[in-house]
Amino acid sequence: MKNKLNRGRENKLYISILIVTGLAFGVFFTSKTWMYDDSAVAQTPFDESIGGLSQTTLILRDWEYNPTNELMEVTLERVQSGTDAVEPTFTFYAKEQNTSQKYNAELVYQSDNNMVVQIEDVPESFQVIGLFVTEHRDQNILKQEHKKQLQNNGDEVTITDQDIKETALPEPEEVIVVGDYRKIDMNQSLVTKTDKGYKKENIIADMKRHKQGITTIIEEDIPFQENLITTLTQEKDDLKQDMEFETKEEQAETEREIKQKEKAMKDAEDEIAKLEKKVEELNEKYQNREEELNALTQNKDENQQEKNEKTDAENAKTDQ
Template sequence: MKKPTNVLAEGTTKKYLIGLSAMAVAFLFFLFSGFLFGDEDHSEIQQTPLDEPLHLRGAGDLVVEEWTYNPSKNLMIVTLKVNKSTSILNDTLSFVAQEKEHPNRELPTHVEYHDDQRYVVSIQQVSPSFDVMALDIAKEKNEHFAPETEGQASLKGGEEKEELARIYTDQREVQQDQTLSLQTEQEYEVAAISQDIKQAQQEVVDKEKQIQKIDEQLKKMNQEMVELESQQMYETEEEKEKTTARIDQLENEVDRFQRETTEHETTIQTLQEKIKMLKEKREMMES
């Protein structure tokens, strides 16, 4: 009668061990699944840096000044500054937006404002979990124009598109603004003028810092020349020649630095005049 009891106990122990092993395997699977299959939260961030020049494939430079997202309105606004080269001066830029969540769907985009250098592009119907948003920038070049009347031209052919760049924003990095909404063209123009004023003011600050550094260098060099001239009184002829050569070198460097200072001062004056005119233009538009 004892033998069946032992068999029963042995079977129970085996079932217990099998169950424990299964739990251990499941625990290890969930523990290491992030390493095996990748974790979306730890995927590489795809974000085009703001305020840094981006080359447009031989067509100039592009700077992403701002990329803002309003999740409550499924709306994005992208502000771009384009330093066009002569190859695209007469071309129109077009934009196509796609999100990683739905890569086969092109989102509605519209150029809300643009001038010679700046584009403000809206992207609508953005998914709440877009993950990564890509914005393709291309140039559209109209060809085969035939004159109709003086100063006008008609399009008799198609349009060529050439992709210039693709920029990204990541859902983990994009700036969110719950108050973001579409504005009028005049409001965007005022904002563009304000941005130009801000950039010009920063250039003035940078030039002033450069002048300050030059002044510090000039003081050191002038002091060194005074010391060299003083020690010449106690030098041999050979030593005097070397000292004179060093003084001449310093004088040339002083002249170069002084020319740089003059150039910076001229640039500052030009920028200050530009700032004044931009402020006057902004005041007229806001009045």
């Protein structure tokens, strides 16, 4: 009887240990999703210029991750900020913080100003991951710059492009765009799209930014300048009233203050004019992108219609 009781207690003990161990593993592997993380966020800011390259300014627009297929997608806007006549090309790879393992990163779409890079096989346990972007300038441009540098240094020997070794040219420049799991959007439906799919996404994102820019100017920036003018006008009127009871010396000082107020009012009026001009430009950009989106959608509908007609014709032929 005692042996049965002991075995029963041992079984309960083993079961308890297994349950606790299972819970511990569950906490360990899912704690990222529910436990508070007080470490510093390492995310590269969105919608801000990223320096470090000689010919290109990058802007991080979006960063998504699908844990199901372990796929990341990073959208970068690129602005040519250098003087090279030939735009540079780019290569990519990714690496998680504090590890040596590299992840394959592939450029899946690019337009005149956008690049979409996918990072493959990223485990859900990632914390901070860096996308390394390397800028490759045209070799002929680099050789010409090198020759000019030699000439400026007083080298009178005639040098041809063939004489210049690649080792003498500067190394490609590199920047790291950092993603923190707390700032990366989880997207369970993230997959590789067609070029038209990415183009449509970029157009919609541009339209959203233009609309937000218009809203900010109209609802915040212009009212701020208008309130500033109202405040300055009141202060100017108060100063004029005070002049009746001031000495000539005090009046001269007040006149200077009034002129300063008037200048600030004029600056605010000029700023409002600039902001209104900016609204016009953003509206024009929004309309252009909207037309581009409509044309893209129309082409898609026409292609689908042609496909349907072709299928119907083939079906009719088969029925005969």
